[in-house]
Amino acid sequence: MTDENKPVPGDDLPEPVVQRPRINASLVWLVPVLAALVGLSLVIHAWTQAGPTINVSFQSAEGLDPGKTPVKYKNVTIGRVTNVRLSQDRTHVVAKIALEKSAQGFATADTRFWVVRPRIGLGGVSGIDTLLSGSFIGADVGESQEYKDDFTGLESPPPVTHGAQGKTFDLQADDLGSLDIGSPIYYRRIQVGRVSSYHLDEDGKGVTLQIFVEKPNDQFVTKSTRFWNASGIDVSLGADGLKVNTQSLATVLAGGVAFQDPAGPHDATAADENTTYRLFNDRATAMAPPDGEPKYIRMRFSQSLRGLVVDAPVEFLGVPFGRVVSINLDFDEKTQTFPTIVGAVVYPQRLGRAHDKLVALAKARGDDEQMSQMMGRLIEHGLRAQARTGNLLTGQLYIAMDFLPNAPKVAYDPTTRPLEIPTTPGSFDKLQEQLAEIVDKIHKIPFDSIGKNLDQSLGELSQTLKQVNTSVLPEVKTTLQGAQQTLGNANNMFAPDSQLQQNLGGSMQELQRAARSLRVLTDYLGDHPDALLRGRRADQPLQAQPAQAAPPSAPTQGSKP
């Protein structure tokens, strides 16, 4: 403005040089615009990424960390817990979860949420990784498209996630036993599924379990498959020894379900989803042929049935085909006895082919549904019920139905309901009776008096012996001494130098001599028999008068006879 009229000091000052034109300074405004664009893009990004916000209620906030705990589906983070607060009534906690945009589909009606924490149970260990990384919320999405933003979290992970391939079946059981959600399902001891849920039946008379069998093993569940509770240990003592049967150690502790098709021909088409099966208590019952319709029968026993309990088996010719359901005492006024009325449920179908044939026969003859006439005929042929001892140690009884050909005839009324089967005392009872009789007879033997008499006799005997000892024995002693003396004498007598011996020797010589002379005589007499009459002839020449030499002695001898 005022440059010209002011003195300019130092005109020799250098002149500035003119350079290339500089960049327009207003371009600097591009910087904030760029910054704004970046900021805006961030905002838009965040806004487009933000998915729905949902509330999930849990029993406890254990492991839930606001701002940190992620929500994962198949281990991919789909959201984050932003806030955890108590519910209005303070009974549970509500976790607010900001889902990502891509996880919008998780805010639908059938999505399930649960907290994944380390779990150590009988069935196994899970969620160990969360020990270090902290818990996270697991999610499982369903098919539903219906929007929902308020959920109730599960307390334990669902055993079956939605996308899992396989089939769900229902099992009906009397009670839950040791089964639980997540209990394994075994097929030939390979785990093929899990119990996914259970609930009481509406009437409270049973439990329905829902199980999930994974593909491809679900094809083994056929229309005739039997399920049984494989929990615990089955110990059976049979004729072939002790058998212990379990599925796996985990099953022993935590329970499980096993299934298999029955042996023999059966319908092997794969079962449809949600087919209902019965859950049997053990394999044996499960694999037994179908029981068919139960029938109620009644038996009247006159003897005591100690050892017979409800549920004791009823066997027909050794085939178990029913069980005892009631045992009641009755009073018979006529005989003043207390018979026992035993009620039993029998499943005639268990008899298999026999049953089929009997039914066919009964139908052909126009029998009624209860086959009472058929029964009548069988009873006529000696069908009787017996209470038999199943176990000698415990005295457990069972009911056996057998044909006893020489059973006494009984009156049978085919119109009574339930059918009444005549009974006969059991073989063991008979044995018992006979034993009792024997014992009775033994009892009648007067052991007391026998004993007394025996005692007396023994006393007397002892007295006698005493007498013998005191009086008889000394005499015996003296007698023996006498005998000894006598023997000594005898000994002396027979000694070689004794007189007797010598006398005897002399006598013997004399006798010898006598015998010799007798021989001479007989010889002479043989030659001269006349010498007997005439006596000995006078001595002649030897040849002329041999007989005359004998007369001197002959008279004594010849005159004697």
Next chain:
Amino acid sequence: MSTLPRASELGLIGCHVCGLVCRDIRAPDAACPRCGSALHRRKSASYSKTWALLIAAFLVYLPANLLPITRTVSLGDVDDNTILTGVVELWVKGSPYLAVIVFTASIVVPVLKFFALGLLLISSRRRSQWAQRQRAKLFRLVEFIGYWSMLDVFVVALLTALVQFGFFSQVEPLPGVVFFGLTVVITMLASMSFDPRLIWDGREFDD
């Protein structure tokens, strides 16, 4: 005001870089004949440049504070921290001094810079003669403390480089720290583009 004549009154212009005084030829593209740097009486478009950079810095400062700057992974425990939550965590975990330092460097200083520059810009634009000395001192303070705000960025850079123990402990930088660094750089640029002589320009002078 001052009775001394101004350079512009004398038709003179000084080089910012080498200090050579030349005649003011009032050409927009004049350059120092000695060192070749651009010659201008006042920094050209100082107001608009500073404003633009200040606004840009502020815009960048928002995500710098809202976005997490570090991710600390310790034994599988993942922790994302923004500047403020980091400060709070430091305070809670028993390092209040550190917390104060980080807070000062990362929150107080940038905010102070925004306010100081804004104040200087507005007051100078209005050719206010209020507390000119103090304003000049304030500007020098802003220039001086500007780069200290980079502390946070350095901390993150160092931690990221040093704490790499895989699963046990790991620190990762997150986008927030980039924005924060940008904030610091842009505020420094803004304070650089502000010409402190504008403070002294009275009402009677034109830009």
